[in-house]
Amino acid sequence: MEQLYSLAVDAAQSSGTGERFVQTLTRLLSFNVTSCLTLSVILFAIGAWGVLARRNVLVMLLSVEMMLNAVMLAFITLGRAHATLGGTTGENGQIFALFIIAIAAAEAAVGLAIVVTYFRNRGTVDTRDITSLRN
Amino acid sequence: MAWADVVFLLCAAVMVLSACAIVTRKNPVYSVICMLPFMLGMSLLFALLQAPFLAAMQLMVYGGAILVVFLFVIMLINLRPEELKDDFDIFGYFVPVLGVAILAGLVAACGMLDTNKGSRLDKGFASEVDGKFGSIADLSGPLFKTWVVPFELVSVLIVVAILGAVVLAKKKA
Numbered sequence A: 001m002e003q004l005y006s007l008a009v010d011a012a013q014s015s016g017t018g019e020r021f022v023q024t025l026t027r028l029l030s031f032n033v034t035s036c037l038t039l040s041v042i043l044f045a046i047g048a049w050g051v052l053a054r055r056n057v058l059v060m061l062l063s064v065e066m067m068l069n070a071v072m073l074a075f076i077t078l079g080r081a082h083a084t085l086g087g088t089t090g091e092n093g094q095i096f097a098l099f100i101i102a103i104a105a106a107e108a109a110v111g112l113a114i115v116v117t118y119f120r121n122r123g124t125v126d127t128r129d130i131t132s133l134r135n
Numbered sequence B: 001m002a003w004a005d006v007v008f009l010l011c012a013a014v015m016v017l018s019a020c021a022i023v024t025r026k027n028p029v030y031s032v033i034c035m036l037p038f039m040l041g042m043s044l045l046f047a048l049l050q051a052p053f054l055a056a057m058q059l060m061v062y063g064g065a066i067l068v069v070f071l072f073v074i075m076l077i078n079l080r081p082e083e084l085k086d087d088f089d090i091f092g093y094f095v096p097v098l099g100v101a102i103l104a105g106l107v108a109a110c111g112m113l114d115t116n117k118g119s120r121l122d123k124g125f126a127s128e129v130d131g132k133f134g135s136i137a138d139l140s141g142p143l144f145k146t147w148v149v150p151f152e153l154v155s156v157l158i159v160v161a162i163l164g165a166v167v168l169a170k171k172k173a
Helices: A002-015 A017-028 A033-053 A057-084 A091-122 B003-024 B028-048 B052-077 B090-112 B136-144 B148-169
Strands: none
Touching: A017 A033, A017 B090, A033 A057, A033 B003, A033 B090, A057 A091, A057 B003, A057 B028, A057 B052, A091 B052, A091 B136, A091 B148, B003 B028, B028 B052, B136 B148
16 A cells, blocks of 8 residues: 555656646636636536526526526637637627627526416426426 | 736635525525625626626626516515425535536646646736727627627517517416
């Protein structure tokens, strides 16, 4: 066991893994493409968690909005990176984010209308009770 | 540490914490209220990424319109506290652990397989693009030339969505 451990430490030191790990960490804790995209991934994952784990339709819709926001962040980050590297079409990322805002507004309007209608007819917003299409 | 790093880290912390709060609060009113710091942080981040128009849109459309509509619906539905059942199962608490593990694995893998050391993007992207980037004048060119058809389709989509919402929510006579 000790031999295995020292072998692993040797391999890590000779390939510079620890150094690279520290570099990755510093990069993640400053403002650049990597950190912005990582934040976007984290927010998207939290939104997906909300959609999968919650049973309240309203909170599920909120989580969907959160996921859309994370995607907007990714679009804007990559557009900015494109412009930083000398590209000329970096604005397209922002324009797509604008489209996402519009579509999110439409989605919220229709989704909430469905929730209100369902609640009026059945008196619940819990997905465990929304089973009229089952079987 | 540059000031942009500090602002970014603050925004990221606020957004991740409020996102977790949105998912874990039992009462949907608290979830919607936690959405507000999330939107503020996102808007600040857009401003930091040189997208001032998007930052304003984010505040107006999300913070101003969508959140208010959510609050209205929650008040219309008016769930009493005793109707709020426990909303999480074991699965719901297990998933974030798995997610954090996967993220840590990805970060470690990226650190080990890193090949583009010293890229310009690594040093952050503050003040490397001319000030015109992301302004309304800069956005409107491609929006009304390259993307004019999607733009018009979005307006059709919004009209359809409004009509659909009205038809759905109208009380049957």
